Amino acid sequence: MQIKSLEQYEESYKKSIENPEQFWGEVAQNFRWRKPWYKVLSWNFEEPNIKWFEGAKLNITENCLDRHLEHSADKPAIIWEPNDPEQDSVTLTYKMLHEAVCRFANVLKRNGAQKGDRICIYMPMVPELAIAVLACARIGAVHSVVFGGFSAKSIADRINDAKCKLVITADGVYRGAKPIPLKDVIDDALIGCPTVEKVIVLTHVRTPVSMLKGRDVWWEDEVKHVNAVCEAEEMDAEDLLFILYTSGSTGKPKGVVHTCGGYMVYAGYTFSNVFNYQPDEVYFCTADIGWITGHSYIVYGPLSQGATTLIFEGVPTYPTPSRFWDIVEKHKVNILYTAPTAIRSLMSFGDEPLEGKDLSSLRVLGSVGEPINEEAWHWFDEKIGHGKAPIVDTWWQTETGGIMISPIANVTKTKPSYATLPLPGIQPVLVDENGVEIEGNDVSGNLCIKFPWPGMLRTTYGDHERCRQTYFSTYPGMYFTGDGCLRDEDGYYRITGRVDDVLNVSGHRIGTAEVENAINMHAGVVESAVVGYPHDVKGQGIYAFIIYPNHHQDADLTKKDILQTVTRVIGAIAKPDKILFVSGLPKTRSGKIMRRILRKIAEGETSNLGDTSTLLDPAVVDEIIEAAKNKQ
Known part of the structure; x- marks a missing residue:
């Protein structure tokens, strides 16, 4: 079962792709089963419905x-x-x-x-x-x-x-x-x-x-x-x-x-x-x-x-x-x-x-x-x-x-x-945004897996539809990892980070929506948006932009109160590392928060924010940039 050389890896990999059922059937023989399987694999990614070692008891x-x-x-x-x-x-x-x-x-x-x-x-x-x-x-x-x-x-x-x-x-x-x-x-x-x-x-x-x-x-x-x-x-x-x-x-x-x-x-x-x-x-x-x-x-x-x-x-x-x-x-x-x-x-x-x-x-x-x-x-x-x-x-x-x-x-x-x-x-x-596979080396795209x-x-x-929507609906026929990835000239993979609204803080995945919901439970908060930014130790830190009209009275105490709320609702692991009080958030006319812009501001890259003219209130971006500069 153990791979000892690069030649053996290449041989195993080839076999596992050409005849996955035979490959995994042989690997499974190394375990104790009370009753053997009658079918190694049946699957479809549309529903999704995946079964391995059908009929086996253990x-x-x-x-x-x-x-x-x-x-x-x-x-x-x-x-x-x-x-x-x-x-x-x-x-x-x-x-x-x-x-x-x-x-x-x-x-x-x-x-x-x-x-x-x-x-x-x-x-x-x-x-x-x-x-x-x-x-x-x-x-x-x-x-x-x-x-x-x-x-x-x-x-x-x-x-x-x-x-x-x-x-x-x-x-x-x-x-x-x-x-x-x-x-x-x-x-x-x-x-x-x-x-x-x-x-x-x-x-x-x-x-x-x-x-x-x-x-x-x-x-x-x-x-x-x-x-x-x-x-x-x-x-x-x-x-x-x-x-x-x-x-x-x-x-x-x-x-x-x-x-x-x-x-x-x-x-x-x-x-x-x-x-x-x-x-x-x-x-x-x-x-x-x-x-x-x-x-x-x-x-x-x-x-x-x-x-x-x-x-x-x-x-x-x-x-x-x-x-x-x-x-x-x-x-x-x-x-x-x-x-x-x-x-x-x-x-x-x-x-x-x-x-x-x-x-x-x-x-x-x-x-x-x-x-x-x-x-x-x-x-x-x-x-x-x-x-x-x-x-x-x-x-x-x-x-x-x-x-x-x-x-x-x-x-x-x-x-x-x-x-x-x-x-x-x-x-x-x-794959690219349209789900078209990107062939060859020295390329990057969204990482999917095309076989179970x-x-x-x-x-x-309790919610199979959520499983389908989250992992199998973005790119039909594939499992979508939510990660961006590049493949270099040697065919080696390098993960470049999440492409969805999930942060990776100290190796733990935390949904931005989860943190925002917790912040919004605080009595004085009108609305919030959370993004990740590079952090020397955690890899990614949590940066919260918060609309809180009365924060001027005692900003430090207000921040501590908000952190306490997040700790109570989720746990200390989800506490924002930085909080910036703002009067508004960059939104499209349909009301969607443009986190892409907030991410750039959090990273200190304010020179290239892309086109902000389509925003409901473009002026709010300049205001946030100014507030972020004053905070540093």
């Missing part, structure tokens, strides 16, 4: 746990590194993880969970988060993990959309030196969530919490009432595995749906190949399990391949900016997969945090979440990899389920800031 946890027990029972499955470096790390072998998952699966059953129920998970980066995810999959329940930084309103929206029956959370979490009360946030969220029957609470930071009789139970108490024997539920390849909410260009988050069979095959195949994972290596992905990277490349991908995956609770700069390097040295990490935002942040501290650190165990480096800029690429290569560890700069999305375009470690020749070549089975195309792959989304939960 349980993904048997592939992540049970099948490793015969030969690798005592091999470390998860190494947990806590927030506090003074605290001991924890290692769970495959046998221990299997027992913990079976035990907690029985806890879920004891609390009324059944196959097909949706379960919301809002937890710190602790081993129990992975255990909860796998326990849901074990019994055929659908997990919806919500990132620990989201607000009560954001959680409530997600719980209600999926009609979740249970919530799994913890008393709190440490972010650096600061304890954050997770249970309190859940309590606020659940005021408006009628479908939730039970809340299971893990003790983690020992902060006082309110426990509601009949609804709330302690994780530690519940596991005492069950044993560690739990037969895995038989699932159809196309049964739901999880829902993961992602920001859209409308204000409402959309629940991306992934299914059991295809997702498992794709996550496992891409993990094994992209990172060239070798037995007994320690693999460290610094993402949060609340995002797709954590689902595919902390939990399902590595565990399906019998890997040792490291989970880190803390942040890269606490208690010092050496924390990542201390973890690499302590656990002899071989593969490090992180985000450009983290790299840029650590770069800013200079070389001192690296002094005396032994990073010689590192064999492969990876980057995820956004295109990595050249400066950060070179620093990562020279200072962390010492020129010996290839960087796999991976491009993919929540919707794709796994890595799509990326170098294969020690196979593909890398190029700074390029995702390089598509993986086997992936057929990228560049096993890890792709199947629908958006």
Whole structure:
């Protein structure tokens, strides 16, 4: 299954394009199935309707746990590194993880969970988060993990959309030196969530919490009432595995749906190949399990391949900016997969945090979440990899389920800031605005994929039409990624950024409409428009142009109030970095805000704004430019 040379890559790629069903059928043989498929693939992108491994029966946890027990029972499955470096790390072998998952699966059953129920998970980066995810999959329940930084309103929206029956959370979490009360946030969220029957609470930071009789139970108490024997539920390849909410260009988050069979095959195949994972290596992905990277490349991908995956609770700069390097040295990490935002942040501290650190165990480096800029690429290569560890700069999305375009470690020749070549089975195309394919090299356009792959989304939960509209209607017969892309003279791909109204802040996608809706909830705000602008650390920052007639009274306090509103509605992750109060916004005569103009102003490029004469009030642009200059 592993590609070892460029010739082998070219051979695999050719086969995957010419005979995709045979190719993926052979890859899938490397997994454990209870019943084989009668058809590898049936699809059409019009509806869309995609089915992989039809008729096959399986349980993904048997592939992540049970099948490793015969030969690798005592091999470390998860190494947990806590927030506090003074605290001991924890290692769970495959046998221990299997027992913990079976035990907690029985806890879920004891609390009324059944196959097909949706379960919301809002937890710190602790081993129990992975255990909860796998326990849901074990019994055929659908997990919806919500990132620990989201607000009560954001959680409530997600719980209600999926009609979740249970919530799994913890008393709190440490972010650096600061304890954050997770249970309190859940309590606020659940005021408006009628479908939730039970809340299971893990003790983690020992902060006082309110426990509601009949609804709330302690994780530690519940596991005492069950044993560690739990037969895995038989699932159809196309049964739901999880829902993961992602920001859209409308204000409402959309629940991306992934299914059991295809997702498992794709996550496992891409993990094994992209990172060239070798037995007994320690693999460290610094993402949060609340995002797709954590689902595919902390939990399902590595565990399906019998890997040792490291989970880190803390942040890269606490208690010092050496924390990542201390973890690499302590656990002899071989593969490090992180985000450009983290790299840029650590770069800013200079070389001192690296002094005396032994990073010689590192064999492969990876980057995820956004295109990595050249400066950060070179620093990562020279200072962390010492020129010996290839960087796999991976491009993919929540919707794709796994890595799509990326170098294969020690196979593909890398190029700074390029995702390089598509993986086997992936057929990228560049199209112009009219959907006409742009052939040849040294060209750029909108990135689409013209053939299905096993890890792709199947629908958006409860709203299939939204899935069709968002991903399959812009360019009929193709999946539209929403990204702009160029293909250079070598046929290498480089992602140039979003072409829709979605921002990429620290590798996390945030819809402009979502932020605008939150700002507009503030009592004094008349209207707002949000755009992205280049940010030294985050890649993209959020710039908000706000009409607020009475802001002169106390502008600083007003800004703080607006930031507080955004934090309450979405979470701190969506707070604007810059706020500019304006008297009007550049609109067309039909009332559409010209974000293109605001983006240029935010970037400081005011000399070439294009034709503004068609605007409803062209004078407003000069006013905004003047206000922006005075603000600098």
